[in-house]
Amino acid sequence: MKQETIDRIRKFTEDRDWDQFHTPVNLAKSIVIEAAELLECFQWDNEKFDMEHVKEELADVMVYCQNLADKLELDPDEIVNKKMDQNEAKYPVEKAKGKADKYDRL
Numbered sequence: 001m002k003q004e005t006i007d008r009i010r011k012f013t014e015d016r017d018w019d020q021f022h023t024p025v026n027l028a029k030s031i032v033i034e035a036a037e038l039l040e041c042f043q044w045d046n047e048k049f050d051m052e053h054v055k056e057e058l059a060d061v062m063v064y065c066q067n068l069a070d071k072l073e074l075d076p077d078e079i080v081n082k083k084m085d086q087n088e089a090k091y092p093v094e095k096a097k098g099k100a101d102k103y104d105r106l
Helices: 003-015 024-040 051-071 076-090
Strands: none
Touching (some): 003 051, 024 051, 051 076
8 A cells, every 4th residue: 555545544543533442353353344345245246246335345444454554563565575475485386376276285
């Protein structure tokens, strides 16, 4: 996310004094709840869905993820890149390309 967007999320929370409610567990719950709402967009049809609704629910998930990263004083770029390093090691291209198998079954 661009810094400008991150700052906007932070200001939104600060202006409303909502940080008091943003415990790690509450934010984790909110991520799961919003992810379920995102999944609901595809509940009955994998091809016909409301893209605007998908965007709204995906944005909600991303905002809560940023809030959780802030609360835990984590750098999203750092933790994502660390996880990508792990994924690249678990799923080498030569073994995983074109396959949906879990890493221990490649």
